[in-house]
Amino acid sequence: MDNITHSLVGALIGQAGLKRKTGLAMPALIIGANLPDVDAACFFWLDGVEHLGFRRGITHGPIAWVLLPLILAGALWWFDRWQASRGRRPKGRLPVHFGWLYALSFIAGLSHPALDWLNVYGIRLLEPFSSRWFYGDTLFIIDVWLWALMGFATWFSLRRERQGGEWRRPARIAIAVAVGYIGLNGAITAYQYDFEKSVDHGSTKIISPVPIQFWxxxxxxxxxxxxxxxxxxxxxxxxxxxxxxxxxxxxxxxxxxxxxxxxxxxxxxxxxxxxxxxxxxxxxxxxxxxxxxxxxxxxxxxxxxxxxxxxxxxxxxxxxxxxxxx
Known part of the structure; x- marks a missing residue:
């Protein structure tokens, strides 16, 4: 999925309540949700379409699921200590707990390959142990309905928080609706695959979601x-x-x-x-x-x-x- 979607997922997880677990939780969640796309740096050294064979691979696989959140948590923990040593640490920041930083980075990091699997582009979920591509064929790579849902819910939750109201509930409802929306799209794709098999047994099919018209x-x-x-x-x-x-x-x-x-x-x-x-x-x-x-x-x-x-x-x-x- 696109990085706006990944960022909104991280922000929404934080607004659901997890951002209160430790200082710098929101950077851990938002950066962690995007961190596997560090492989985009390959554009600096690869030519032509060679990036297609590199991206959505090693940084999206099991080793990266463990190591990238560890690196991010360590960097944020160090940043907090560095600010404190220079007298620039914000007074309102919660105490930073390395264990929670790692846990939140790990959760957000796992959301990234899960979302990337949902479209027809594919992802090598088992790299470097296997180079097999996996395809979910469930969502178009940019889903404006998810943007609208998660963007509004994040804004509304932050607004409620500033006003002193209940701010966790809107985010939690939005997460539940988003999961239901993804499930609905998965059911539409599965139904279409079953239909195509029933009318044509001899051809390979790809059922590809289209922009805007999610149905x-x-x-x-x-x-x-x-x-x-x-x-x-x-x-x-x-x-x-x-x-x-x-x-x-x-x-x-x-x-x-x-x-x-x-x-x-x-x-x-x-x-x-x-x-x-x-x-x-x-x-x-x-x-x-x-x-x-x-x-x-x-x-x-x-x-x-x-x-x-x-x-x-x-x-x-x-x-x-x-x-x-x-």
Whole structure:
């Protein structure tokens, strides 16, 4: 999920009452909820799409669950002592308890991979013991409804606290509603997976949440060596002509001549690091013909012809091989 969501989760946990356990509890919760994304620093030394094979891995796995909160708790404990030694420690701050700092950092840190698992991007939950990707397919990576719920609840709780009222209850209610909302979305995805299996046993499906319309799902269907169709579902199948992004069987959404055989591209994964990393990360790879006849390697989960595509590898030296007739 995005870092606004992670930050709001940390803040809401604090407003539910845990921030009274120790001084610097809120920094421990908010920073801890974002700390696994320290792997974003890889952009400074990795080129192209190599970051796709590094992120959501080692800093999101079991070793990091233990070590990152320990580092954060130690840093906050030291900061409190440093301020005290210089006479700058705020008088209103609660006594700092290292054990509670670690516990809160640990709780917040665990919320991060739990949320990241919920979308179609995926997460390597067992890294470094296993590089397997896990996908929850439950929420879109930016969920404005969670923003609204948790943002309002945090603001309202803080306001009640300043006024001397009961401030824990709004946060606790919001946490319960958020958990229920996530459960509802999980049920929608599970229902759609069951429905797709009942009508089509031969194809692999990806049920992808869409922005804003949390009740809708995009259904990506895999056949042979390509992602070949994309339709949107909201309880009843919408007009395919209006919403197909990929369609290679006589529909206007995506012309068949733009699709290349991906097999020659797969053969390059050992020789071309960019291709190798992309295919390691990609859940729905397909090869698209560029305007000059070369190949662009893409992922159907994040393909939008109207926007700049950060999830692609251009292969100017590889000519598009047309798909064999079916």
């Amino acid at each position: 809708s799902r995009e259904v990506l269907t895999y056949q042979e060596n390509m992602i070949w169709s994309s339709t949107e579902w909201d309880g009843a199948l919408k007009n395919p002509e209006a919403i197909n992004r990929f369609c290679f069987d006589d529909c206007p959404g995506y012309p068949a001549e733009k699709v290349c055989d991906i097999a020659p591209v797969r053969a390059l994964q050992n020789a071309n690091p960019q291709v190798g990393v992309f295919l390691f990360w990609s859940r729905a790879p397909f090869a698209e013909r560029a305007s000059d006849g070369s190949v662009i390697l893409r992922d159907a989960r994040f393909y939008d012809p109207r926007a700049r595509d950060r999830f692609s590898v251009a292969l100017p030296d590889v000519q598009c091989s047309p798909l064999a007739p079916r």
